[in-house]
Amino acid sequence: MYRLAGRLAPWFGGLCLLSLAVGLYLGLVVAPADYEQGDSYRIIYIHVPAAWMSMFTYVVMATSSAIFLIWRLKIADVVAEASAPIGAAFTAVALLTGSFWGKPMWGTWWIWDARLTSELLLLFLYLGYMALRGALDTPQGSARAAAILAVVGVVNIPIIHFSVEWWNTLHQPATITKLGKPSMHISMLRPLLLMALAFQLLYFHNLMVRMRTLILSRESRASWVAELNVETGN
Amino acid sequence: MKLAIRSAGQWLNPLLFFVIVVTLFPLGIGPGPNMLATIAPGVLWVSALLAMMLSLDALFANDFRDGTLEQMVLSGHPLTVMVMGKVMAHWVTSGLPLVLLSPLLGLMMQLPEGAYGILIVSLLLGTLSLSFIGAIGAALIVSLNQGGVLLSLLVLPLTVPVLIFGSGAVAGAGMGLETSAHLSLLFAIVFLSVSLAPLAIAGALRVGVAAGR
Amino acid sequence: MAIHMTEQPVLLSATGMSIWRGEHLLVDELDVCVRAGSIVQIQGSNGSGKTTLLRALIGLAEFDEGEIFWRGEPVRRAQDELHASLIYLGHKAGITAGLTPLENLLSLCPELTSGERGESSARLLVQQVLDELGIGERIDLPSAALSAGQQRRVSLARLRLQSATLWVLDEPLTSLDADGYGWVQAEIQRHVGEGGAVMFTTHQSLSFDPLPVQTLQLAGDQ
Numbered sequence: 001m002y003r004l005a006g007r008l009a010p011w012f013g014g015l016c017l018l019s020l021a022v023g024l025y026l027g028l029v030v031a032p033a034d035y036e037q038g039d040s041y042r043i044i045y046i047h048v049p050a051a052w053m054s055m056f057t058y059v060v061m062a063t064s065s066a067i068f069l070i071w072r073l074k075i076a077d078v079v080a081e082a083s084a085p086i087g088a089a090f091t092a093v094a095l096l097t098g099s100f101w102g103k104p105m106w107g108t109w110w111i112w113d114a115r116l117t118s119e120l121l122l123l124f125l126y127l128g129y130m131a132l133r134g135a136l137d138t139p140q141g142s143a144r145a146a147a148i149l150a151v152v153g154v155v156n157i158p159i160i161h162f163s164v165e166w167w168n169t170l171h172q173p174a175t176i177t178k179l180g181k182p183s184m185h186i187s188m189l190r191p192l193l194l195m196a197l198a199f200q201l202l203y204f205h206n207l208m209v210r211m212r213t214l215i216l217s218r219e220s221r222a223s224w225v226a227e228l229n230v231e232t233g234n
Numbered sequence: 235m236k237l238a239i240r241s242a243g244q245w246l247n248p249l250l251f252f253v254i255v256v257t258l259f260p261l262g263i264g265p266g267p268n269m270l271a272t273i274a275p276g277v278l279w280v281s282a283l284l285a286m287m288l289s290l291d292a293l294f295a296n297d298f299r300d301g302t303l304e305q306m307v308l309s310g311h312p313l314t315v316m317v318m319g320k321v322m323a324h325w326v327t328s329g330l331p332l333v334l335l336s337p338l339l340g341l342m343m344q345l346p347e348g349a350y351g352i353l354i355v356s357l358l359l360g361t362l363s364l365s366f367i368g369a370i371g372a373a374l375i376v377s378l379n380q381g382g383v384l385l386s387l388l389v390l391p392l393t394v395p396v397l398i399f400g401s402g403a404v405a406g407a408g409m410g411l412e413t414s415a416h417l418s419l420l421f422a423i424v425f426l427s428v429s430l431a432p433l434a435i436a437g438a439l440r441v442g443v444a445a446g447r
Numbered sequence: 448m449a450i451h452m453t454e455q456p457v458l459l460s461a462t463g464m465s466i467w468r469g470e471h472l473l474v475d476e477l478d479v480c481v482r483a484g485s486i487v488q489i490q491g492s493n494g495s496g497k498t499t500l501l502r503a504l505i506g507l508a509e510f511d512e513g514e515i516f517w518r519g520e521p522v523r524r525a526q527d528e529l530h531a532s533l534i535y536l537g538h539k540a541g542i543t544a545g546l547t548p549l550e551n552l553l554s555l556c557p558e559l560t561s562g563e564r565g566e567s568s569a570r571l572l573v574q575q576v577l578d579e580l581g582i583g584e585r586i587d588l589p590s591a592a593l594s595a596g597q598q599r600r601v602s603l604a605r606l607r608l609q610s611a612t613l614w615v616l617d618e619p620l621t622s623l624d625a626d627g628y629g630w631v632q633a634e635i636q637r638h639v640g641e642g643g644a645v646m647f648t649t650h651q652s653l654s655f656d657p658l659p660v661q662t663l664q665l666a667g668d669q
Binding site: 069121124125127128131132135136137138140141142144145148149151152153155156159160162163164166167 | 370374375377378381384387388390391392394395398399402419423426430434437438441442444445
């Protein structure tokens with residue numbers, strides 16, 4: 001697994017860089033400016049993929065946590081642990097870019113929009129997961145406790161999201177319609193999808209790299225790690 | 235259960251906390267009756283939520299410390315059933331007093347007249363599910379000596395729906411709106427949390443016992 | 448070990464137990480076998496993993512490698528059976544400070560009040576055992592008022608009140624006086640004589656003549 005992750009990491013990294021470059025070029029240079037929002041809309045090429053990935057990562061984390069709880073597969077726990085900080089980073093990026101976008105759009109850095117609020121709560125869930133992992137000191141104990149939390153969290157996310165939508169329509173019926181997505185021109189959509197692909201690859205690249213270090217530190221007493229040290233001359 | 239009644243601090247402290255936090259809001263914002271009436275549902279609900287969190291901290295901690303918890307795990311009886319009893323006892327001693335006191339605080343907060351019935355019903359349902367949701371967090375951190383802040387970090391995001399529907403119902407009732415949708419959603423959350431949370435709590439307690447010494 | 452011992456059925460057994468705590472290998476490929484009618488003492492210095500091993504064997508602690516069996520069944524499938532025929536006394540007495548010794552014992556031993564036996568006959572039984580342990584007059588006082596040795600005695604009363612085949616006693620003599628030692632010793636002898644099994648740790652010297660004591664030595668940190 002360690003070797004597999006090591007072999008895959010550069011591929012994901014390379015493809016990610018490639019699609020990132022093309023996506024950015026198409027998005028920032030080729031795609032036309034929005035007639036209403038001007039050039040500031042271009043931040044969605046970062047914002048939207050990051051928001052997508054923040055949710056995707058949580059689902060991956062919760063799924064592998066469930067696998068770990070049921071079948072006690074250690075590698076599933078490694079995936080979950082490695083995913084948490086990456087997911088938190090995606091969430092933070094989505095929040096930051098959302099707020100940058102909000103400034104020219106709404107004239108304020110922060111607005112209690114349903115999607116931004118959900119994203120903020122998602123960030124809290126990630127932080128709670130990481131804090132719990134850090135607080136418990138036995139490795140097996142923290143793994144299972146954190147896995148339970150992740151599963152509880154993923155059951156809750158749809159409910160949280162639904163309740164926030166509900167709350168939002170009650171309090172600010174006006175902003176929702178303003179945000180309604182107009183159909184996107186293909187020249188704007190293509191770079192968006194490319195950027196989404198790039199972020200996906202970025203996630204896998206990061207995941208592989210983090211998994212390698214996690215596997216190494218967890219299995220530090222296993223004999224193959226010692227052999228590896230000899231090979232690389234440490 | 236016996237125990238909770240015998241030690242006054244356990245049910246009295248969250249209650250006092252609830253009263254004091256609610257008192258702070260008029261002091262911080264100003265005593266204007268209109269302003270208070272607008273924020274009353276939210277203030278009452280957020281304060282009740284925080285008071286519940288405060289009381290949850292000790293839910294399993296004592297049992298863990300004196301070894302009762304490991305004897306519960308070893309008893310051969312299903313842990314989920316015992317957990318259910320424990321959490322219900324917590325709700326009766328911590329949640330119910332809050333509910334009973336809330337109309338009085340509503341009065342102090344100039345809560346509109348039509349909202350009192352809904353305030354009681356929504357808090358009744360809400361505190362019950364908060365007990366169960368919060369108990370998951372309390373069980374996860376049971377082996378830690380000080381988990382108060384961590385508990386809030388873990389649990390508060392999960393309690394957002396309860397807060398939204400609960401305070402939304404009270405606010406709606408204050409404006410004379412129909413609130414049955416809020417209440418049925420709250421009821422659904424109660425049902426979900428009472429049926430699913432004990433599984434997570436029991437699992438978390440087993441992990442906690444295995445992690446402690 | 449006497450020949451007849453090996454004919455007794457195996458209650459709890461484990462093969463290839465390894466337990467790591469951080470960078471320390473506490474238990475290394477240990478095999479354990481506890482037969483009915485036998486006494487097993489786990490020896491080792493402080494921090495050598497005696498408690499961890501005991502807890503791992505009964506499902507209260509994580510372990511890294513090995514398999515545990517209860518009456519030949521893998522323990523994962525027989526966990527409830529194991530727990531139903533087990534009394535575990537650990538470092539923590541399992542006594543809730545706010546309850547009286549009577550209330551504590553009744554909630555720890557639910558079979559006392561189950562079936563035809565009522566609350567009053569259960570009380571009589573508890574009173575009798577606590578009298579024997581010298582803390583009879585404390586039966587209705589809050590346990591918080593008891594000394595450490597007295598709390599230990601309350602939890603030891605379970606050995607008489609509950610019927611369980613396997614006793615796992617982690618330092619049962621802690622904070623007891625000489626009378627207490629004698630009581631524990633006699634109880635263990637009675638239990639083993641009736642076909643039960645005991646696994647325990649202690650830093651005191653206890654002998655159960657003429658019963659043999661199997662010892663398991665933990666090497667400690669390596």
